[in-house]
Amino acid sequence: MSKKTRYTAAATVAVAATLGGTIAAGSVAGAATAAQPDATKVTTVEGPVRGAVSGDVRTFQGIPYAAPPIGDLRWKSPRPVTPWSAPLDARKPGSACPQPADQPIAVPGTNGEDCLYLNVTTPAKTGKRLPVIVWIHGGSFVYGDGATYKAAKLASRGKAVVVTVNYRLGVFGFLSHPGLRAPANLGLQDQQAALGWVRRNAAAFGGDARNVTIMGQSGGGYSVCAQLASPGARGLFDKAIVQSAGCVGEDGSMSLKQAHANGIATAKALGWDGAADADAYLRSAKTADLVKATAAGHGGYRPVVDGKVLPLAPARALATGRFNRVPVLHGSTHDEMSGPVGAEETRTGKPLTAAGYATEVTKVFGDDAAAVLAEYPAGSHGSPGATLSAVLTDSAWSAPAFDTQRVLARHVPVYAYDFADADAPYFKGVPRPKSFSLGTGHMVDLAYLFENDLFEPLNERQARLSDTVISYWSRFARTGRPNGHGTPAWRRFTPRDAYVQKLSSGKDGIGRTDFAADHHYTFWTSLRK
Template sequence: MDSRGLLLILLTCCGAQAAADSDNAPLVHTASGDVRGAVQHTNDRPDKPVYTFLGIPYAAPPVGDLRFRTPQPAAPWEGVRDATRTGPFCPQGLDMLKILPFQLEHHDFDEDCLTLNIETPTVANDTGLPVLLWIHGGSFTIGTGRFRPFAALAAHQDVVVVTINYRLGALGFLSTGDENAPGNFGLLDQIQAMEWVKDNIRNFGGDPDQVTLFGQSSGGESVCYHVVSPLSKGLFRRAISQSSTCNTMGVLPKPVEVAATLAEAVGCDHDQRDTGSMVSCLRQKSADELVDAYRDMMKWGTGEPGVSLRAVVDGNFLPAYPDDLYDEGQAHAVDYLLGVNDHEYGLMLPSLVDPKFGQGMTEDAFVWTLDALIGGLYPGSNTDSIVSAARQLYRDQDKPDDPMAIQRQFTHVLGDSMYVAPTVDTANRHAASGSKVYLYENHYAPAFASAFRPGWVGCDHSDDMFIVTGWPFLDVPLNGGGGLLPFSSEDRKVSGDMMAYWANFARTGNPSDGTGGPTDSPAVPEWPRYTPDNPAYMNLGLTSSADVGLHPGRVALWNDVIPKIAASSEREEL
């Protein structure tokens, strides 16, 4: 599998460019001014227009003195603003976007990037359609709200889809742990966008009281943070986290140390006792300098451990750790749908860390890496007994010495610890609060994926993004010209089902309940509600079916057995 195939799955967040129709261009009023959009159609519904508005500012440009600060409202404009082109990507590594195997609408990067896009089947302000607000993934470092349209989801399910940009990397998540740079700026951008939607979405056919947040990877993690953040209360009604929750990456415990390292790399004073001078200097540096320095710190593709900026406990957006907020009963009473793919750490993510990954693994390398993982999760604990317990569970009994079998088990170790176990833990915590929860494991990978990777890889991280956003119903031009990304009839069938599940949930709080939806929406198998006493979940695929207990032995190891062993070893040392 080449690097273009890897980044295809990591960065993809939405469908392909649908045909725009300049006739009957819609004009809509917002609190900041009027916007004029365009009309697009999907391949299978040429008579159903999707009204599209791109690049609408939802916040003031976060530049100059506003860098490393809470976002401010967008300034009003006079006249009619052209909303037919997406705004620039937030600053990030340019090479990450150049190697995508599909064409982008542009390659523009700018710190003035806080814009949103709206795709809707109507602009009648009395329609009251459910709204799905998408938060993109990319490790809080790369990506954008809309590489390509969500037109199929809007057209097939009569929903309003909003996609947003938010600050990334150092510009979005640097924190000194104090008032000089509290952090979480990218997450605060998301709240600013949610407030804009609440104030304006009615004019685009949406219901401001019927907003569902949905996101994948770090976007799904963002959704989880909004479920527990006091600042997000009342801004959404339902939540969907795909392939990440609050504890996937976890909050950064000592952000000032990372900030100091970055400051030193760009030639700023890095004295942690004078964070005011540090931040003042960082505000004078160009966005490119900060992006390049942070990319070097992450060490992607080197096989070496790097550092990553992410959410922090700031006393404002996150007054405490998410688990503690759940324990204190602070989580919002919203319906929550969440889940994982069946091979989250299959090939794409480990290959970003080590481009040579996929050629097999020795037993010694497995144990060494597992020991390092446990040591990072539980520093100071006796890792020997933990590694032994994990190695016993993750062993291919038929091929215990086969390097490829060892490597495959290793991918499930990382996938379970980072994605599956945290997702089930969040499901348990949220269901225990009394709110409705629906859990899933997705087994379906798009047909073209086989061209990019070997057969031992299952449904890898981000495979769901090609399906739930409706790509199979649109034309996706390959990068460099010469054809389209191929989709099968099975892709279209599963895409239709998954869009129905997501939209049903947004409308009714039940993914199986199509009440109020389009009459031609597919009838989907019953999805049972998840509770700790009855941990039912849905196996999503070409033929979806319900089951009970998502990998109970593997989940128990990470959520119960290992924490108890670690706590016991710490007590023994004391």
């Protein structure tokens, strides 16, 4: 595709342990009875932890799954945690990993680079072994943490053990510099270490260590794409859920050459003059200074095709069938780019005009702008702002999503969706544009899956959709198929039948949608030729 500038999607062996508590023999009125086990205490392979019971879930937060990557372990592959014997207080989350504070999704850390923690939410009454869902948060590989995504509803209604994970971000997790004697993709290695912890410890929390689903959105979704392609993740998970990330799109990875160029730029931003030993210089830098030098925003860091952790780009791995073959649930939101377009309107106080729309399209698509304007006239989606949102969504998110589903379906079972709630909740306190509806924008689908303070509360109709989505997701985690009693049928996406399930609230909101036609897939495909 020829353009002056290219728009890309912004921002990736069970060891059973017994439940804590002892069964003690006692005597009441001459009869022997058994004491109830302490539901707040669990013994992991590494040591006992004490969490909390709230309502119908148990939560265990801030459990270390690897040694703190500090001191000599900065930019080292994750190492085993030192075991402990006294119960670890797991009632509060561990520190988020260091990150810039320039985005609303940023989570301030409290303990420097000591941040490799995970959180477990499980039904208070587990019964038989439950499927395990491991959540890899998004944030462009720069922002976020696991604890922000509270999983009480997903665990209780979905009857699943939910694990949310921290992993090293930005300069600490995805820096590559030709002079830095360190492996690439440390953030991906952290995720694999967390998955190893899950295999060892899932049974202790009532989970089935042989039924693990990795799940991620945006940067977390690209992480799942990378783990599908990584030999180091083989055998660590059994299913995958990818939300708002096209594994065969442009943002799933970067070359080692690109990563080195970014690493050199980061070192120079830190003050490196190019003459000093880069390894010594970077390792001696303070955490806060490295955060300041981090390429903030949404394009500086990606999984790196390093020939080791990631031998092939996810797109290449999937196209050639050289990936960890598991069932995949994959999709995107119908209006991925409505938020940024709407934010520009609220910032200026003025709706986008037809002339302004043409200017934006020309800026993004260059020589292809005339074709885009012909395919998407300014008022074709109700207003120029809504039309620009559709153009940016379809080109950078929807087309790569459909590409991904088509490629995956050649090798593994695929269930595809388009999250299309017309009036989804939005970010708390953030004004909406007046000239068009935001629909379901990027990240907003997470309001239906997690309790996250970023989002407005769900209304009654949205809560019912949330129940359905959680049922679909948890059934997929349990069986590899989202279908079950009480929810509309959801067929597989196959090479012969590109079935995509629309997910929306209201009457007839769930069912088949012509995703390719709705998002102009044929048009975007034609521009690549």
